[in-house]
Structure formats: structure tokens, C-alpha cells
Amino acid sequence: MQHPSDSQIWELSIVxxxxxxxxxxxxxxxxxxxxxxxxxxxxxxxxxxxxxLAVATHVPSAIAGAAEGGPxxxxxxxxxxxxxxxxxxxxGYQFWSxxxxxxxxxxxxxxxxxxxxxxxxxxxxGFSAIWMGLGLEETGGRLTTIEIDRERYDLARRHVSxxxxxxxxxxxxxxxxxEVAKLEGPFDFVFMDADKEGQMDYFxxxxxxxxxxxxxxxxxxxxxxxxxxKDYLDMIPKHPDFDTVTLSVxxxxxxxxxxxxxxx
Numbered sequence: 666m667q668h669p670s671d672s673q674i675w676e677l678s679i680v681x682x683x684x685x686x687x688x689x690x691x692x693x694x695x696x697x698x699x700x701x702x703x704x705x706x707x708x709x710x711x712x713x714x715x716x717x718l719a720v721a722t723h724v725p726s727a728i729a730g731a732a733e734g735g736p737x738x739x740x741x742x743x744x745x746x747x748x749x750x751x752x753x754x755x756x757g758y759q760f761w762s763x764x765x766x767x768x769x770x771x772x773x774x775x776x777x778x779x780x781x782x783x784x785x786x787x788x789x790x791g792f793s794a795i796w797m798g799l800g801l802e803e804t805g806g807r808l809t810t811i812e813i814d815r816e817r818y819d820l821a822r823r824h825v826s827x828x829x830x831x832x833x834x835x836x837x838x839x840x841x842x843x844e845v846a847k848l849e850g851p852f853d854f855v856f857m858d859a860d861k862e863g864q865m866d867y868f869x870x871x872x873x874x875x876x877x878x879x880x881x882x883x884x885x886x887x888x889x890x891x892x893x894x895k896d897y898l899d900m901i902p903k904h905p906d907f908d909t910v911t912l913s914v915x916x917x918x919x920x921x922x923x924x925x926x927x928x929x
Contacts, residue, residue: 735781736832738802749827753792760817762789763858763885768796770914771856771883775800778881780854781807786841786867787859788812791821791828797856798830808834809848811841813859842866850875858885864897873906878927887911887921897921 754765763771775783775797781804788794788810798808812818818838825834837844841859845867852875857867864884876882882901884894888911891898901923902909908926913919 735805735807739829739832741829746828749824750792750795753790753795753824756790757792760790760792760820762792763796764915764917766914767885767918767920768793770920772796772800774881774883775806775854776803778854779804780881781805782850782852783808783854783856784845784848784850784852784871785810785856785858786845787857788817788821788836789858790817791824791836793856793858794821794825794834794836795828795830798825798828798834801833802830806833809837810834811837811839811844811859813838813840842870845870845875848875851877851880853877853880854883855881856883856885861886861890861893864894865900868897868901872925876925878925880925882907882921882923882925884921884923886918888913889918 750765750768753762754768757764771793774780780801783797783801783806785794785797785808789812791810794808794810801808810821812821815838818836822836825831825836842863850871852871855871855876857864859867868882871882884897887894887898898911898921901907901921904923906926907923909921909923911919911921
């Protein structure tokens, strides 16, 4: 993976819940609101996210204990892995998968929060699962990912295997609304990228028993598809047990990132 330059690092855009990126009301496309930040302005603007990451880096003891004895990291050919990721990224639009920058952000966030037991809702063809799985190589954790579509599920399993992550990533074929209820958990990191209208149902199935205190909830498409999950986006920033920000890495779409307090 290439290391980002300083100019790339400062492209992170933070959008508050009360002031999301505006859209052209006639065409549905995002209006050009890109803004250049100095380093001082960047740290001032991103203080909420940096604080969230700081308080989330301690691994809850229940998760740390459960992940002991996890699979060891696998040696893999960097060139082969790069080819796989490039091929998947090029076809990502066909599968509604995350863009590469968002995949890299997931990889970083899994490592920064020292996640050990990760759940993904909406595997698609496995692009985001691979990025998170590679992050879990460092933390020693595992990923469970759920996909409802047979074609995408089969592709994801193949891609995960080609990335050398079969021992770390468990793919489940099924409806996430049904499968989540069957999972024991608890999870310390949940990435929700399935049906946007179902976020409230997922939240009710996960909180409080299946998301540990100190855990992360991350929802994709929180800017472009905000109207489809309005009930969730209205609820979560007001929830007394969570700190929440909306952020964008691509300067286009983005994430709703929520951190569950350790003490209610």
C-alpha cells in the first residue's frame, strides 16, 4: 500500500450532523464544496474524530480475551495482493462496494481501534472485508461478514481466499436482519453497509448486548443516501450512550461513525 502524502492526508473532510454536504436539489449531485485546509485548520476541524479514535484505542477485556489464540498473520505476495485489490476496485461500481479510499480508511480504523471481533453487514464482492481483514492481521482479530446475494457471496469467498484471509474472515450467506440475531457476539467494531432502510433494525439487534462498551458503529453512504436512513441518522447523534460524527474521506460520500461510551 502506498503511503499518502501530506496533501492527501489533509483531504479528510468532517461533516457535522447539522451541516451535511449540500446536494444539488435538481440533479441529486453533490455541489462542489471542497475546501483546502491548513494543518492547523485540519486538526481544529477534525478534533472530534481524533478524540473518538483516542478513546477507542483501548481493547475491552472481554474481546481481548476472546481473540487470544487467533490465527497468525499470513505471508503474502504484495504484488499479487495489489493486483487483486486493483481488479476489485475497478469493478467496484458493479457491486456497490466501497471506493478504495474508504477501504483504506476501514483498514486504518480497525488497526487504530485495535478491533478484535468485527462484524460487517453487506459483504458485496469482498473489497471492504479484505481491507478490514488485513487490518485484523495486525490486531489478531476476526471478521464475520454477511451477504444476502448468492453471486456476491461466492465472489467474496473467492476474493477473501485469494487475499489469504480465509482463516480470519468468515462469510455468511443470508439476510443480515435474520443472521445478526443468530450471532453470539459481542463485537467491538460493526460496519453496516447493507440495506440503508434497515439501519434502525440492525441497531436494535446489536445494541446493547452485541456491541461492547467502547465499541464502534460505522455506517456507509451516510451523505449520499442520508434520506434512506434518516431515522437512524436522526437518532444516533442524540443517543446518550454514543458520540457520533459524520465524515468523508473521498470528499463525496462518507461514514456515520459512532463510539459507544464505556460508562453510561
